Each structure stands twice: as structure tokens, then as C-alpha cells.
Amino acid sequence: QSALTQPASVSGSPGQSITISCTGTSSDVGSYNYVSWYQHQPGKAPKLLIYEVTNRPSGVSNRFSGSKSGNTASLTISGLQAEDEADYYCTSYRSSNILVFGGGTKLTVL
Amino acid sequence: EVELVESGGGLVQPGGSLRLSCAASGFTFNIYSMNWVRQAPGKGLEWVSYITGSSSTIYYADSVKGRFTISRDNAKNSLYLQMNSLRDEDTAVYYCARGVQWGFDHWGQGNLVTVSS
Numbered sequence: 234q235s236a237l238t239q240p241a242s243v244s245g246s247p248g249q250s251i252t253i254s255c256t257g258t259s260s261d262v263g264s265y266n267y268v269s270w271y272q273h274q275p276g277k278a279p280k281l282l283i284y285e286v287t288n289r290p291s292g293v294s295n296r297f298s299g300s301k302s303g304n305t306a307s308l309t310i311s312g313l314q315a316e317d318e319a320d321y322y323c324t325s326y327r328s329s330n331i332l333v334f335g336g337g338t339k340l341t342v343l
Numbered sequence: 344e345v346e347l348v349e350s351g352g353g354l355v356q357p358g359g360s361l362r363l364s365c366a367a368s369g370f371t372f373n374i375y376s377m378n379w380v381r382q383a384p385g386k387g388l389e390w391v392s393y394i395t396g397s398s399s400t401i402y403y404a405d406s407v408k409g410r411f412t413i414s415r416d417n418a419k420n421s422l423y424l425q426m427n428s429l430r431d432e433d434t435a436v437y438y439c440a441r442g443v444q445w446g447f448d449h450w451g452q453g454n455l456v457t458v459s460s
Contacts, residue, residue: 236387269446271388278438278450279380279388285444322388326445331402332378337387 237262237323237335244341250311253338255323256304261333263304267326270299270308273337274319282321283308310340318342345369347439347451354457359429365422365439365451373397373417376442379424381435382453389435392424393442407433429458 238256245251255262255270262268270283281290283299286306296311306325310317323335351363365377379391392413393402401413412425422439434457440447 265445267445269444271447273388278452279440279447280450281443281446281448284446284448290448320387324390324446331393331404332390332445334388334390 237325237333239321239323239335239338241336242339242341244343245310245313246343247313247315249313250309251313251340253308253310253321253323253340255306255308255325255335257306257325257327257333258304260329261304261325261327262301262306264328265326266301268299268301268306269324270297270306271322271324272317272319273322279322313342315342345441345449347441347449349437349439349451349454352437352454352456354459355429356460357430357458359458360425360427361429361456363424363426363437363439363454363456365424367420367422367439367441370441372415372420377413377415377422378440378442378447379413379422380438380440380447380450381433381456382438383432383435386435391437394422426456429456431458434458 268286271279273279282297286301346368348366394413410428414423436453438453439451441449
């Protein structure tokens, strides 16, 4: 089960916006609107940020937004804050393998 | 408040077995699908297994198919993962996670499983 493709790392300064991409195939991201995004900080449980491509659970800051174009989904974080430093993961439903994660992206706030 | 608490992890030899449990509280357990997700040391997250609220549908990742068995007891608000024929590469922190629209909206704190001789 090959993972979805994410950049290994991204960085930005406080107040800036960054975007993390998540590239799949026509068997997952391209065919289903079941893309989710998670924030994972050391020693903590992962936290759901976005589900069904664009939906934000209650309590999640509106600085986090999701989108999709073709086989690539994206997570945008606006107004970057020091507390946003974490690993970010995407997942997608995949017809053959059910659920697949991206490899993860480490966000560094400069 | 939704709470998920994993237990049952520890050190086991290659080829051995272990059973993880996840105690759920704060929500109507039997109407939600549940999942196990793991993270090997220094690696990313990996989905392991999925079970519907009624246990009618179960899925496994290819990496554990035939060795792991997911189950649940709705009367006890508990989720389980029976892990047999364990390998070194199964060493990981195992999380139980509540399912929502093929995502995971609540996670436990995780439980470490170490497979080593």
C-alpha cells in the first residue's frame, strides 16, 4: 500500500500562510471526497483538522482550510503561529485498500 | 467528553501474540465505526484496521491481514486488536481512533508495542 505523497518539510514565519500538498491517484484522492488532515505534536494524540476535503470540526481554528484539485489535496494554514509547529498528515479513502495516509510533513515555524 | 484509553501493550518476542484494548467513554459507542492506527519509531502514521459499529464490516491493511483481528464489545464500550505472529516491524505506538466519514475525529493517547527478542 503506497502512501500518499506529501513534502517532507515546509517552513514559514509567524503570520505567513503555508500550504501542504497531498498527492494521490485516481483511485483515492481523485475519486473520493474523503480526504482528512491531522496535526500531530510530540507526545500528543493526533488531532483532526479537516475532513471530507474542506470541512472543519467544531473547535478547529478557521486558520486551517482544505481544498482539492484532481489527484492533489491541500491544507493551508494562514496566520502561522508558533503553536502550529507539528507534523501534518493527510489521509484518503482508497477503493482497494480502504484508508491510506500520506508520509507526513514537518512544519517548522521560523 | 469523548475519551479513548488504550491498554495491553508491552514487550513481546517475534512470533508472539498480544491483545490491545481500547476503553471508550463519553459517546454512544455502538453507532460509531472504530479504527486502529499505528506509528513506528521515526515513521509516519499507518492505518491498521477498521470496524463498523455493528461489527458487520471489517477491513485490514495488507501489512497485517491474516495476523491481526479487530473486534469490539458494545456492551463494554470496548475495542480490541488481537495481534498474532508479531514481527519486528509491528513495533509501534498503537492508537485507537473513532471513525467519521472515513477519517478519525477522536484519538486515544496511544500504547507502545515492542516486538523484540
